[in-house]
Amino acid sequence: MTPExxxxxxxxxxxxxxxxxxxxxxxxxxxxxACPDCARLFAASRALKLRLGExxxxxxxxxxxxxxxxxxxxxxxxxxEAVPETPSVTAFSQRGRAWVKPLMxxxxxxxxxxxCAVMWVASGAMAPRGQAALTDELVSSHVRSLMxxxxxxxxxxxxxxxxxxxxxKLDFSPPVLSRVGDKCTLIGGRLDYVAHKDTAAMAYxxxxxxxxxxxxxxxxxxxxxxxNSHQGYQVVRWRQNHLAYFAVSDMTAPALERFxxxxxxxxxxxxxxxxxxPL
Amino acid sequence: MTKDPPRSAxxxxxxxxxxxxxxxxxxxxxxxxxxxxxxxxxxIVQDSYLKAYRAWGRFQPGNAKAxxxxxxxxxxxxxxxxxxxxxxxxxxxxxxxxxDEALRQDQVQDTVMITAQSDASLHAAIDRxxxxxxxxxxxxxxxxxxYREIAExxxxxxxxxxxxxxxxxxxxxRLLMEAGHHDT
Numbered sequence: 001m002t003p004e005x006x007x008x009x010x011x012x013x014x015x016x017x018x019x020x021x022x023x024x025x026x027x028x029x030x031x032x033x034a035c036p037d038c039a040r041l042f043a044a045s046r047a048l049k050l051r052l053g054e055x056x057x058x059x060x061x062x063x064x065x066x067x068x069x070x071x072x073x074x075x076x077x078x079x080x081e082a083v084p085e086t087p088s089v090t091a092f093s094q095r096g097r098a099w100v101k102p103l104m105x106x107x108x109x110x111x112x113x114x115x116c117a118v119m120w121v122a123s124g125a126m127a128p129r130g131q132a133a134l135t136d137e138l139v140s141s142h143v144r145s146l147m148x149x150x151x152x153x154x155x156x157x158x159x160x161x162x163x164x165x166x167x168x169k170l171d172f173s174p175p176v177l178s179r180v181g182d183k184c185t186l187i188g189g190r191l192d193y194v195a196h197k198d199t200a201a202m203a204y205x206x207x208x209x210x211x212x213x214x215x216x217x218x219x220x221x222x223x224x225x226x227x228n229s230h231q232g233y234q235v236v237r238w239r240q241n242h243l244a245y246f247a248v249s250d251m252t253a254p255a256l257e258r259f260x261x262x263x264x265x266x267x268x269x270x271x272x273x274x275x276x277x278p279l
Numbered sequence: 280m281t282k283d284p285p286r287s288a289x290x291x292x293x294x295x296x297x298x299x300x301x302x303x304x305x306x307x308x309x310x311x312x313x314x315x316x317x318x319x320x321x322x323i324v325q326d327s328y329l330k331a332y333r334a335w336g337r338f339q340p341g342n343a344k345a346x347x348x349x350x351x352x353x354x355x356x357x358x359x360x361x362x363x364x365x366x367x368x369x370x371x372x373x374x375x376x377x378x379d380e381a382l383r384q385d386q387v388q389d390t391v392m393i394t395a396q397s398d399a400s401l402h403a404a405i406d407r408x409x410x411x412x413x414x415x416x417x418x419x420x421x422x423x424x425x426y427r428e429i430a431e432x433x434x435x436x437x438x439x440x441x442x443x444x445x446x447x448x449x450x451x452x453r454l455l456m457e458a459g460h461h462d463t
Binding site for chain 2: 010014046075
């Protein structure tokens with residue numbers, strides 16, 4: 001062991017963790033090539049790091065169910081927090097742990113998210129009655145999709161990847177855009193089931209928001225976009241060429257309507273819609 | 280986009296769900312490793328997310344994972360203090376080791392032995408680390424945080440992150456070697 005070994009001790013750690021600049025990397029590599037003691041130490045450290053990484057991944061794997069359940073509980077608590085004026089949830093949002101304990105039971109699992117989203121939306125009672133059930137389902141699906149690992153089945157920002165992925169799974173071919181306007185980028189797609197129909201769901205990241213664009217077949221006539229607001233969730237729906245589209249997000253209504261406009265225009269070049277907020 | 284949501288704003292607002300919720304697994308593991316008990320760990324994570332949500336309007340676009348883990352760790356340490364289980368010795372105040380060289384000579388440098396460790400024995404060894412060493416290992420090796428992010432979460436300088444990490448790895452190797460000897 002030389003003074004150089006001692007001096008390089010922390011650099012060796014940083015080298016292992018990929019935290020060194022180019023020059024320091026060269027110094028460390030030269031030393032490792034020349035010093036068998038440090039090379040042995042480094043090999044052991046690297047083996048330890050690899051095994052710990054594997055053990056960490058294995059631990060995360062075993063906790064998937066707990067994390068999903070916790071996610072549902074937290075969403076419920078946050079919704080309660082966000083709508084204090086709604087009596088049915090105010091009771092839960094009062095301080096203390098009393099409201100946490102009943103939620104610890106396993107049957108209060110993932111389904112809770114959908115249940116409370118529906119309860120919450122229903123309390124708004126803003127949608128026309130005929131659409132309420134479908135809106136509930138869409139909002140529930142959107143909320144569910146935001147749970148860890150639920151958003152995307154095929155992860156890609158390229159419509160050339162996402163579109164063929166749908167091809168073998170649906171009996172229709174949804175239009176897929178890589179980008180919608182300046183702000184929204186495709187992050188992937190998944191299959192969903194809405195109103196008893198197979199549905200393509202495409203997820204877009206728009207700044208800090210996620211937009212789910214649902215597409216399914218319809219035998220109804222084309223229809224202009226219709227925008228609903230459900231206490232923060234926006235749903236814009238329209239029908240175009242035997243396909244029904246639903247865009248769901250926590251974006252502002254004008255922003256989501258712009259999103260819908262761009263998708264519509266892309267499907268029907270130049271055929272402008274009169275949305276509430278013009279582009 | 281960075282507006283403070285009005286108090287009565289519905290949830291989820293302004294990306295909290297997209298940016299913060301994906302780190303729930305990391306938050307839960309961190310809380311669990313700090314308090315070592317599932318029910319309080321879940322409470323801590325839930326309280327932390329509520330706190331984070333209330334503070335969301337003040338979140339500066341930056342590292343969301345480090346931000347939420349910082350909150351979770353503070354909540355977990357508060358819980359330990361309340362429960363009088365707080366035993367996090369500030370090891371950086373301890374005198375520096377003088378047997379550094381000896382330590383290096385007789386420590387485990389057996390790559391094969393380390394590779395052969397089961398997950399259970401690795402967990403057992405991590406469990407025996409001092410809390411301050413345990414959390415730095417967890418954040419680095421399980422959550423793959425950068426030194427800068429770890430410094431942010433633990434609220435310590437980067438240099439301290441590096442020296443703690445080095446000590447934690449040395450200690451882990453020693454613990455694994457001891458365990459290996461007991462087994463044989």
